[in-house]
Amino acid sequence: MSVPENLSYTKEHEWLSVADGVATVGITAFAAESLGDIVFVQLPAAGDQVTAGEVFGEVESTKSVSELYSPVSGEVVEANETTRDSPEIVNSDPYTEGWLVKVRLTGDVPELLDATAYAAFTQEG
Amino acid sequence: MSKETSLHGVHQDLGALFTDFAGWSMPVRYASELAEHKAVREAVGLFDLSHMAEIHVRGAQAADVLDHALVGNLSGLKPGRARYTMICDAEGGVLDDLVVYRLADEEYLVVANAGNADVVAEALAERVRGFDAVVDNRSEATALIAVQGPKAADVLAAVTDADLAALKYYASVPAVVKGHEVLLARTGYTGEDGFELFVAAAEAPALWGILTEAGEPHGLIPCGLACRDTLRLEAGMPLYGNELSRALNPFAAGLGRVVKFEKPGDFVGRAALEELAKAEVPRVRVGLRGAGRRAPRRGYRLLSEEAEVGEVTSGALSPTLGYPIAMAYVDRAYAEPGTRLSVDIRGKIEPVEVVGLPFYSRA
Numbered sequence: 302m303s304v305p306e307n308l309s310y311t312k313e314h315e316w317l318s319v320a321d322g323v324a325t326v327g328i329t330a331f332a333a334e335s336l337g338d339i340v341f342v343q344l345p346a347a348g349d350q351v352t353a354g355e356v357f358g359e360v361e362s363t364k365s366v367s368e369l370y371s372p373v374s375g376e377v378v379e380a381n382e383t384t385r386d387s388p389e390i391v392n393s394d395p396y397t398e399g400w401l402v403k404v405r406l407t408g409d410v411p412e413l414l415d416a417t418a419y420a421a422f423t424q425e426g
Numbered sequence: 427m428s429k430e431t432s433l434h435g436v437h438q439d440l441g442a443l444f445t446d447f448a449g450w451s452m453p454v455r456y457a458s459e460l461a462e463h464k465a466v467r468e469a470v471g472l473f474d475l476s477h478m479a480e481i482h483v484r485g486a487q488a489a490d491v492l493d494h495a496l497v498g499n500l501s502g503l504k505p506g507r508a509r510y511t512m513i514c515d516a517e518g519g520v521l522d523d524l525v526v527y528r529l530a531d532e533e534y535l536v537v538a539n540a541g542n543a544d545v546v547a548e549a550l551a552e553r554v555r556g557f558d559a560v561v562d563n564r565s566e567a568t569a570l571i572a573v574q575g576p577k578a579a580d581v582l583a584a585v586t587d588a589d590l591a592a593l594k595y596y597a598s599v600p601a602v603v604k605g606h607e608v609l610l611a612r613t614g615y616t617g618e619d620g621f622e623l624f625v626a627a628a629e630a631p632a633l634w635g636i637l638t639e640a641g642e643p644h645g646l647i648p649c650g651l652a653c654r655d656t657l658r659l660e661a662g663m664p665l666y667g668n669e670l671s672r673a674l675n676p677f678a679a680g681l682g683r684v685v686k687f688e689k690p691g692d693f694v695g696r697a698a699l700e701e702l703a704k705a706e707v708p709r710v711r712v713g714l715r716g717a718g719r720r721a722p723r724r725g726y727r728l729l730s731e732e733a734e735v736g737e738v739t740s741g742a743l744s745p746t747l748g749y750p751i752a753m754a755y756v757d758r759a760y761a762e763p764g765t766r767l768s769v770d771i772r773g774k775i776e777p778v779e780v781v782g783l784p785f786y787s788r789a
Contacts, residue, residue, distance in 0.1 A: 334443075337652060338460040340743045341719040359772075361721065363459050363742055364652050366772070388719075392458075 469645030479543035485559030569630035574620030617661025662784030716750030
């Protein structure tokens with residue numbers, strides 16, 4: 302399972318990259334693979350506030366529904382519109398084209414896992 | 427510790443993702459469940475169903491004991507044919523839904539759901555008392571492989587001399603597949619043409635390999651339980667535990683046609699079922715079609731105005747149709763196709779329309 306070195310990770314299987322005070326958030330390849338084929342993604346709209354640790358959206362696969370927990374607090378500046386018509390992009394390209402939201406941070410970035418720690422975490426099962 | 431089928435190692439080699447199902451470690455999917463679903467609709471898919479229970483009933487009174495034990499008319503079944511039926515308790519509650527194959531005048535094969543294997547085996551063992559017949563639970567020794575899809579016959583034709591053209595839907599014949607003795611049945615749970623092959627458990631890996639190789643030119647891929655569920659949902663087929671339960675009787679499930687009151691003799695549940703057949707069923711099993719892409723799922727409430735009028739039992743975004751479909755039980759007054767209802771999808775109210783079943787039937 303791919304775990305890019307340049308990203309940070311949560312134990313809820315989200316990835317995060319921060320540039321210029323804006324965090325890009327997605328779900329990991331591990332999460333996408335575990336869910337199965339993703340058929341629907343519900344995301345907040347630009348301008349919505351998200352709060353660290355709280356639900357900001359949902360992903361549905363054929364068999365299940367999973368809530369998305371925001372790793373950060375802030376204002377959504379963009380949601381990935383591509384996931385509306387092509388939710389499968391979250392499976393095929395979770396770290397680049399399949400990103401979910403960009404959030405302008407209002408608080409601190411919480412402590413996250415690096416790639417090595419996340420890879421170890423997923424292997425603990 | 428989950429039980430494993432004799433194909434478990436094969437699934438591991440194929441990179442299957444496993445799930446616990448009725449105490450069995452079963453492949454939920456190999457790669458993409460949508461691709462697997464599509465393969466069965468458009469080409470052919472291969473399933474391991476070895477977790478299902480195979481219970482043989484043999485003897486001079488095999489037909490009589492099954493007429494007594496089940497709600498169907500099994501003595502009226504011709505050798506070589508199969509029938510969908512149910513086993514009920516004395517109150518008419520559904521213990522399981524079954525496919526029963528008549529293998530010979532005095533031999534039947536009862537195929538039960540994995541989750542109900544013990545319940546069915548015990549009920550049959552009890553109900554056989556006083557009859558000249560024996561119940562032989564061969565579940566452990568028997569593997570079951572399904573080949574499903576429009577190309578299924580092409581795949582089988584490449585590996586067996588059995589006369590497939592003569593093998594009707596819901597019929598079976600002993601056959602040899604590249605040296606392996608199987609019971610070849612034209613049955614399935616996907617809404618497609620297809621075959622189910624009963625084989626000695628030890629021979630299942632070899633048979634799987636033979637079918638995989640023969641299927642390759644036809645686009646055959648291995649398929650897991652995830653796509654089996656979306657396939658059967660599209661075909662409007664009930665799943666025990668979702669659409670069927672001991673708390674429901676065949677009439678409540680909209681499957682009253684399987685109860686054969688006209689058959690001779692008493693059968694377990696007859697008196698209760700006769701009363702239930704006269705009563706008006708409060709809730710009816712229906713199909714639902716949703717808008718958008720958000721699927722109603724099991725346990726979600728159905729509403730008319732503000733009032734709760736039913737509950738979803740199975741649902742998914744239909745891979746074939748591209749819109750959400752579901753089965754549900756709704757109050758009789760709301761069961762007409764065309765009725766507009768709402769479903770509470772995790773707090774969001776979405777419109778659904780009652781539609782006839784099945785959602786999908788093959789051309």
